[in-house]
Amino acid sequence: MTEAKPTTPADDPGPSVASLETIVSLSKRRGFIFPSSEIYGGINAVWDYGPLGVELKNNVKRAWWRAMVQERDDIVGLDAGIIMAPQVWVTSGHVANFSDPLVECSTCRRRFRLDELPGCENLTTTELRDPTIVERLGLKCPVDAGPLSAPRQFNLMFKTHMGPVEEDGNEVYLRPETAQGIYVNFRNVRETSRKKLPFGIAQIGKAFRNEISPGNFVFRMREFEQMEMQYFVKPATAAETFEYWMPRRRAWYERYGVTPERLRFREHRPDELAHYAKKAVDVEYRFPFGWKELEGIHNRGDWDLGRHQQATGESLEYFDPATEEKYVPWIVETSAGGDRAAFTFLIDAYREEEVRGEKRVVLGFNAELAPYKVAVLPLLKKRDEIVEKCHALRDDLAKDIMAVYDDTAAIGKLYRRQDEIGTPWCVCIDVDSLEDGKATIRDRDTMEQIRVDLSQVKPIVMERLAKARG
Amino acid sequence: MTEAKPTTPADDPGPSVASLETIVSLSKRRGFIFPSSEIYGGINAVWDYGPLGVELKNNVKRAWWRAMVQERDDIVGLDAGIIMAPQVWVTSGHVANFSDPLVECSTCRRRFRLDELPGCENLTTTELRDPTIVERLGLKCPVDAGPLSAPRQFNLMFKTHMGPVEEDGNEVYLRPETAQGIYVNFRNVRETSRKKLPFGIAQIGKAFRNEISPGNFVFRMREFEQMEMQYFVKPATAAETFEYWMPRRRAWYERYGVTPERLRFREHRPDELAHYAKKAVDVEYRFPFGWKELEGIHNRGDWDLGRHQQATGESLEYFDPATEEKYVPWIVETSAGGDRAAFTFLIDAYREEEVRGEKRVVLGFNAELAPYKVAVLPLLKKRDEIVEKCHALRDDLAKDIMAVYDDTAAIGKLYRRQDEIGTPWCVCIDVDSLEDGKATIRDRDTMEQIRVDLSQVKPIVMERLAKARG
Numbered sequence: 001m002t003e004a005k006p007t008t009p010a011d012d013p014g015p016s017v018a019s020l021e022t023i024v025s026l027s028k029r030r031g032f033i034f035p036s037s038e039i040y041g042g043i044n045a046v047w048d049y050g051p052l053g054v055e056l057k058n059n060v061k062r063a064w065w066r067a068m069v070q071e072r073d074d075i076v077g078l079d080a081g082i083i084m085a086p087q088v089w090v091t092s093g094h095v096a097n098f099s100d101p102l103v104e105c106s107t108c109r110r111r112f113r114l115d116e117l118p119g120c121e122n123l124t125t126t127e128l129r130d131p132t133i134v135e136r137l138g139l140k141c142p143v144d145a146g147p148l149s150a151p152r153q154f155n156l157m158f159k160t161h162m163g164p165v166e167e168d169g170n171e172v173y174l175r176p177e178t179a180q181g182i183y184v185n186f187r188n189v190r191e192t193s194r195k196k197l198p199f200g201i202a203q204i205g206k207a208f209r210n211e212i213s214p215g216n217f218v219f220r221m222r223e224f225e226q227m228e229m230q231y232f233v234k235p236a237t238a239a240e241t242f243e244y245w246m247p248r249r250r251a252w253y254e255r256y257g258v259t260p261e262r263l264r265f266r267e268h269r270p271d272e273l274a275h276y277a278k279k280a281v282d283v284e285y286r287f288p289f290g291w292k293e294l295e296g297i298h299n300r301g302d303w304d305l306g307r308h309q310q311a312t313g314e315s316l317e318y319f320d321p322a323t324e325e326k327y328v329p330w331i332v333e334t335s336a337g338g339d340r341a342a343f344t345f346l347i348d349a350y351r352e353e354e355v356r357g358e359k360r361v362v363l364g365f366n367a368e369l370a371p372y373k374v375a376v377l378p379l380l381k382k383r384d385e386i387v388e389k390c391h392a393l394r395d396d397l398a399k400d401i402m403a404v405y406d407d408t409a410a411i412g413k414l415y416r417r418q419d420e421i422g423t424p425w426c427v428c429i430d431v432d433s434l435e436d437g438k439a440t441i442r443d444r445d446t447m448e449q450i451r452v453d454l455s456q457v458k459p460i461v462m463e464r465l466a467k468a469r470g
Numbered sequence: 471m472t473e474a475k476p477t478t479p480a481d482d483p484g485p486s487v488a489s490l491e492t493i494v495s496l497s498k499r500r501g502f503i504f505p506s507s508e509i510y511g512g513i514n515a516v517w518d519y520g521p522l523g524v525e526l527k528n529n530v531k532r533a534w535w536r537a538m539v540q541e542r543d544d545i546v547g548l549d550a551g552i553i554m555a556p557q558v559w560v561t562s563g564h565v566a567n568f569s570d571p572l573v574e575c576s577t578c579r580r581r582f583r584l585d586e587l588p589g590c591e592n593l594t595t596t597e598l599r600d601p602t603i604v605e606r607l608g609l610k611c612p613v614d615a616g617p618l619s620a621p622r623q624f625n626l627m628f629k630t631h632m633g634p635v636e637e638d639g640n641e642v643y644l645r646p647e648t649a650q651g652i653y654v655n656f657r658n659v660r661e662t663s664r665k666k667l668p669f670g671i672a673q674i675g676k677a678f679r680n681e682i683s684p685g686n687f688v689f690r691m692r693e694f695e696q697m698e699m700q701y702f703v704k705p706a707t708a709a710e711t712f713e714y715w716m717p718r719r720r721a722w723y724e725r726y727g728v729t730p731e732r733l734r735f736r737e738h739r740p741d742e743l744a745h746y747a748k749k750a751v752d753v754e755y756r757f758p759f760g761w762k763e764l765e766g767i768h769n770r771g772d773w774d775l776g777r778h779q780q781a782t783g784e785s786l787e788y789f790d791p792a793t794e795e796k797y798v799p800w801i802v803e804t805s806a807g808g809d810r811a812a813f814t815f816l817i818d819a820y821r822e823e824e825v826r827g828e829k830r831v832v833l834g835f836n837a838e839l840a841p842y843k844v845a846v847l848p849l850l851k852k853r854d855e856i857v858e859k860c861h862a863l864r865d866d867l868a869k870d871i872m873a874v875y876d877d878t879a880a881i882g883k884l885y886r887r888q889d890e891i892g893t894p895w896c897v898c899i900d901v902d903s904l905e906d907g908k909a910t911i912r913d914r915d916t917m918e919q920i921r922v923d924l925s926q927v928k929p930i931v932m933e934r935l936a937k938a939r940g
Contacts (some may be wrong), residue, residue, distance in 0.1 A: 031546075031662030037555035037654050039784040043642075044632075046553055048655055051546035051663050051671075058535075065528075071868050073861070073875055076501075076521035081693050082676065083516055085507035102634055111634050160630040160644070162514070162692060164572055164581050164682050172513075174630070174644075184507050185518055192501030193521050194878050201521075206552065206676065212634050222632060223551050314509040391543070398541050405543055408664050 018350035020288045023343075024217055026361070030421050032056065032346065033218060045214035045222045052421055055371035055402060057225075057342045060256075061204050063368060064227045064336065067252055068202045075200035075229060076193050080181025082206055086172050089157065091311040092180050092304065094173075097275045099153040100212050101128045103139070107146025113212045114151045118142060124271040129153070156209045174208035178226045179333060181205075183304045186232070186329075187316055197318055197329060198241065200231040204338060216289050218339045225338030232329040234320065235302065241332045242279065242299050249295055249334050250283050253341075255470065257366040258348045262286040263294075276303040285344050294344060295336040302328040345369055349422060355447070363422030364445060367468035372423045373401040374461050377414045379430035381407035389429050389454070393439070397458055401465065419444055425464070427457055488820035490758045493813075494687055496831070500891050502526065502816065503688060515684030515692045522891055525841035525872060527695075527812045530726075531674050533838060534697045534806070537722055538672045545670035545699060546663050550651025552676055556642050559627065561781040562650050562774065564643075567745045569623040570682050571598045573609070577616030583682045584621045587612060594741035599623070626679045644678035648696045649803060651675075653774045656702070657786055667788055667799055668711065670701040674808060686759050688809045695808030702799040704790065705772065711802045712749065712769050719765055719804050720753050723811075725940065727836040728818045732756040733764075746773040755814050764814060765806040772798040815839055819892060825917070833892030834915060837938035842893045843871040844931050847884045849900035851877035859899050859924070863909070867928055871935065889914055895934065897927055 027033040031050035035042040049057055069077045089095050101114035114120055114128055117139060127133055131150045139148050158174040175181065182189075182201045189201055204227045214220045233241045246265065254260055268280040279299040284291045305328045309316040317326045349363040367373060376394040378386045390405055397403035404423070406414055411428060418426050426442040433439055439457055442449045452460060497503040501520035505512040519527055539547045559565050571584035584590055584598055587609060597603055601620045609618050628644040645651065652659075652671045659671055674697045684690045703711045716735065724730055738750040749769040754761045775798045779786040787796045819833040837843060846864040848856045860875055867873035874893075876884055881898060888896050896912040903909055909927055912919045922930060 028658070029662065031659065034655055034658045036551045036553075037558055038658065039654055039778065039782045039786075040555040040557050043551075043553065043555040046551040048551055048651065049549035050655070050659060051548065054547040054549040054673075057549065070872055071865075073864060073868070077524040078521065079519035079524040079527065081506045081513075081516040081518055083506075083513065083678075083693055085510040085513040087510050088507055154634050158630045158632075160628045162628075162680065164624050164680070181518065184509055185504055185520070188498070188504045188508065189501065189520060192499065194876075203524075208553075210632065210634070223553055308509060312509045316509075394543060395541075398543070402540055406664075 017352065018288065018347050020217060023288075023347055023350065026350075026420070027053065027217075027346070032421075045211065045220070047218050047221065052371040053342070056346065056365075056369060057338060059369045059371070060342045060345060061225075061227065061338055063256055064252070064338075064341070065202070065204065067255075068200075068227075068229050068334075072200075074195070074198065075202050075231075076189065076195065078182055078185055078189060078201050078203045079205060080178070080185060080203065082175050082208070083162065083172050084175060084181060084184070087311065088180050088184060088308075089173050089176075091307045092183075093275050093307070094157060094176060095155070098157060098176055099155045101151035102154040102212055103134060103148045103151050105141035105144065105146040105148055108141060108144045110141065110143055111212060112142070112148075116213060126271070154210075154212060156211065158208045158210050176209050177207050177335075178203045178205045178228045179230060179304070179335070182228070182230045183308055183331075186305060187314070190232075190318070197320065198231060198233040198237070200229050202227075202229040204228075216287070216292075218343045219287065219289075219292065221339060224340075227336040227338050227341070229334045231332045231334075232318070233332060235327060235330045238278075238299050238301070238330040238332055242281075242297065245297055245332060245334055246281060249297060249336070253283070253285075253294070253344070255366075256345060256369055257364070258285070258344060262348065264291065266291070266293075274298070276300045285348075287344075287347065294340055295334065298333045298335065300331040300333055302330050304331060305329060360416060360419060362419045362444065365422040365424070367424040367465050370422045370424050371402060372404045372418075372421070373397075373465055374403045374425045374427060375414070375418045375423045376403060376405050376427050376429070377411060377418075378407050379411055379428055383431065383434075385434050386429050386431070389433065393427065393429070393454065393457060397461065400458075400462065415442065424468070425461055427461075429454075487822065488758065488817050490687060493758075493817055493820065496820075496890070497523065497687075497816070502891075515681065515690070517688050517691065522841040523812070526816065526835075526839060527808060529839045529841070530812045530815060531695070531697065531808055533726055534722070534808075534811070535672070535674065537725075538670075538697075538699050538804075542670075544665070544668065545672050545701075546659065546665065548652055548655055548659060548671050548673045549675060550648070550655060550673065552645050552678070553632065553642050554645060554651060554654070557781065558650050558654060558778075559643050559646075561777045562653075563745050563777070564627060564646060565625070568627060568646055569625045571621035572624040572682055573604060573618045573621050575611035575614065575616040575618055578611060578614045580611065580613055581682060582612070582618075584609075586683060596741070624680075624682060626681065628678045628680050646679050647677050647805075648673045648675045648698045649700060649774070649805070652698070652700045653778055653801075656775060657784070660702075660788070667790065668701060668703040668707070670699050672697075672699040674698075686757070686762075688813045689757065689759075689762065691809060694810075697806045697808050697811070699804045701802045701804075702788070703802060705797060705800045708748075708769050708771070708800040708802055712751075712767065715767055715802060715804055716751060719767060719806070723753070723755075723764070723814070725836075726815060726839055727834070728755070728814060732818065734761065736761070736763075744768070746770050755818075757814075757817065764810055765804065768803045768805065770801040770803055772800050774801060775799060830886060830889055832889045832914065835892040835894070837894040837935050840892045840894050841872065842874045842888070842891065843867075843935055844873045844895045844897060845884070845888045845893050846873060846875050846897050846899070847881060847888075848877050849881055849898055853901065853904075855904050856899050856901070859903065863897065863899070863924065863927060867931065870928075870932065885912065894938070895931055897931075899924075 032053035034048045036046035036048045162172045163170040266282045277298045278301045282293040283295040285294040305316045349365045353360045376390045378390045394403045394405045424444045428440040502523035504518045506516035506518045574581045632642045633640040736752045747768045748771045752763040753765040755764040775786045819835045823830045846860045848860045864875045898910045
């Protein structure tokens with residue numbers, strides 16, 4: 001693997017079909033994602049998941065949990081608090097190092113991340129902290145060409161106070177990553193779960209970063225969901241563990257339908273590495289705004305457990321019963337974003353087709369990720385017997401899966417609506433159904449329709465769904 | 471229903487079997503719930519869910535979502551941000567009213583909630599805000615009998631700053647309730663989901679309250695998970711909607727196994743009502759520390775939508791196509807706690823039995839809530855063929871449900887361990903299995919064992935699980 005270069009596949013697989021605007025517009029129109037507090041004019045970089053978005057995101061989280069916890073015998077789950085003892089963030093290095101270089105224009109007072117100014121994208125960490133860098137490179141405000149201040153390190157952690165008085169002693173932070181919750185619980189988890197090394201701890205939860213320049217819809221938010229797994233290993237085996245996880249984490253996205261050509265690995269240059277990392281490889285996706293990180297795989301060495309052990313005086317060593325050695329485990333982390341993953345599945349699922357001269361928009365989700373698995377639609381909403389049969393079928397399906405009834409348009413339009421939100425199967429009940437007890441199942445992708453006994457609808461849908469799950 | 475009195479059942483159904491200490495100790499020992507940041511000496515009122523706790527809590531959340539969203543055609547989901555536009559909390563009344571009366575001892579500097587001082591439990595809201603109350607009742611510090619200050623209204627919202635500089639203009643709050651996220655999204659959700667009234671919006675998510683006196687394990691935490699549903703109705707029907715939800719919300723706890731005699735309703739007295747409530751009834755559970763709120767059902771009238779409409783100038787009225795009327799919907803809310811519900815299921819599931827002269831501890835969870843559905847256990851871990859068969863069976867089960875393998879003790883002890891964490895079924899593979907291809911399924915509650923073909927284990931477990939789900 002060469003540094004700073006994508007290893008596979010070819011550098012540019014061509015643009016994805018959906019533009020960012022298309023996805024943002026569809027998201028709002030159909031209830032995937034809304035601007036937060038919109039009736040108040042919104043709040044920067046926070047987005048709310050609507051009725052379809054929450055189902056999509058929950059399905060993504062469940063699919064991750066299934067692959068990372070349920071299916072495996074060597075990984076267990078955890079759900080630690082967002083607020084932790086503040087000393088944790090001193091030990092972890094976040095208080096000292098988790099910052100971005102901020103420069104300010106003395107004319108317009110706008111603030112910028114130094115590494116996002118034109119020509120500064122490839123500066124090293126050392127250069128970004130150099131107080132003379134603005135002068136040395138002759139940097140100016142990109143808006144009004146005014147003079148810029150020297151870079152100031154702006155810490156990205158949100159601070160608040162716990163307890164009834166605001167005072168220095170009770171400052172706490174909103175966690176900027178879920179990982180530390182795993183490290184400080186390492187010993188409790190290992191002892192109660194009786195796991196031997198190697199084993200992992202997985203966690204899904206919110207993290208908060210006071211980003212200077214959030215953006216690109218839900219790609220970079222100040223409040224976001226992480227899906228992190230920390231794998232604890234014997235130090236000598238960390239490199240092979242890293243190689244083990246790389247293809248598996250990429251394969252997870254492909255398992256749920258992401259176009260392989262829009263995924264690649266990118267290894268961090270030594271000067272890009274975070275303070276805790278010995279090696280870092282990103283799984284990148286080709287977003288409409290370029291190749292960006294989807295997930296990071298990091299060899300964190302013994303940085304975290306070693307530091308926590310030193311700071312607390314509590315032993316975090318592992319006694320290896322096979323070799324009778326004692327050591328602080330090394331950690332290989334796979335760190336994904338729940339919002340980013342949901343966003344990726346949404347973008348990648350989008351396609352436009354022409355059907356009999358008309359445009360058809362389809363979200364071709366893997367059925368396991370689709371918000372609704374099935375829609376039950378009456379051909380005639382004025383026939384009570386049809387509507388009753390539809391409700392009875394939906395209620396029966398809804399005991400096990402997300403199913404929706406809709407009668408607010410003609411059948412052709414109802415099908416299109418379900419295509420646009422990615423519902424894999426539609427069931428239509430018509431006048432003939434009252435006679436022959438059959439219904440039509442329509443497939444989202446092939447648009448093929450089959451006519452089956454009403455009693456067979458649920459078993460057929462459940463079977464197809466199990467197949468999609470793999 | 472009479473005020474301030476439990477309506478059903480008899481006042482005291484007797485203590486629950488488990489003491490708080492028993493539950494706290496079991497929770498830590500077996501990996502349900504750990505003190506947060508314990509190696510740092512902990513942090514007050516934050517708890518972390520361990521490998522079993524996270525499964526329990528996820529199962530509780532899923533069961534709630536299933537009952538409130540999936541099974542119903544009139545409720546959709548939402549997942550709004552924790553950080554919202556700060557004006558939302560001015561409009562909602564939280565900035566002005568969401569506070570507790572705090573008194574401070576001028577000798578020892580300890581702070582107390584006025585309404586928690588001996589003799590003050592039944593003071594009205596007006597009395598709690600009366601600056602002369604301490605003097606009038608002659609209250610003293612309960613610790614050192616020192617003089618107490620007049621009550622000060624301490625706002626329970628956590629504040630932080632968004633953006634790169636701490637200044638007044640960018641103060642934001644961590645939401646103290648999830649409900650407001652639903653109200654400000656009401657119009658977007660209704661329009662995109664095409665729902666007609668009455669319909670509801672459900673949400674699960676974290677909320678934060680800077681409680682003066684948190685405690686009783688996970689009962690009252692500063693960071694906690696809410697499971698709230700807001701049902702939007704025509705004003706004239708709010709009272710009947712309230713009556714509709716009361717028994718259903720209580721029944722939900724019973725559906726998942728809570729002892730009916732440990733549940734009751736309690737209606738709030740007029741002087742207890744929150745600023746937004748026209749009527750409030752709590753579902754209470756008999757915790758080891760007394761009858762306490764498990765869930766609140768509130769008639770919020772048009773307080774919320776009316777205020778948001780007024781503050782933003784955006785119409786939040788509903789046009790009723792049937793009657794051609796236009797009105798601001800009234801809201802009936804069911805507000806439950808995810809942590810509190812998980813805690814309740816944990817306490818209520820606990821029982822001790824004597825089996826052949828030995829104590830057996832059982833968590834008698836409904837199978838749907840149990841962290842592991844099945845444990846696969848080898849009778850002899852030294853026989854490779856047995857262990858291999860166990861792993862193959864576990865891996866197959868784990869495609870669909872949480873299954874665990876354990877070989878770190880003799881079979882009797884392994885059974886007891888699974889009883890203690892509530893695993894409904896154990897499968898034991900022994901030497902005979904190698905000959906006859908059969909395994910033993912043991913039931914947690916009856917301890918009955920049946921011998922079945924290995925190929926039948928999964929279908930039998932899945933069938934029993936579906937039955938538990940109801």
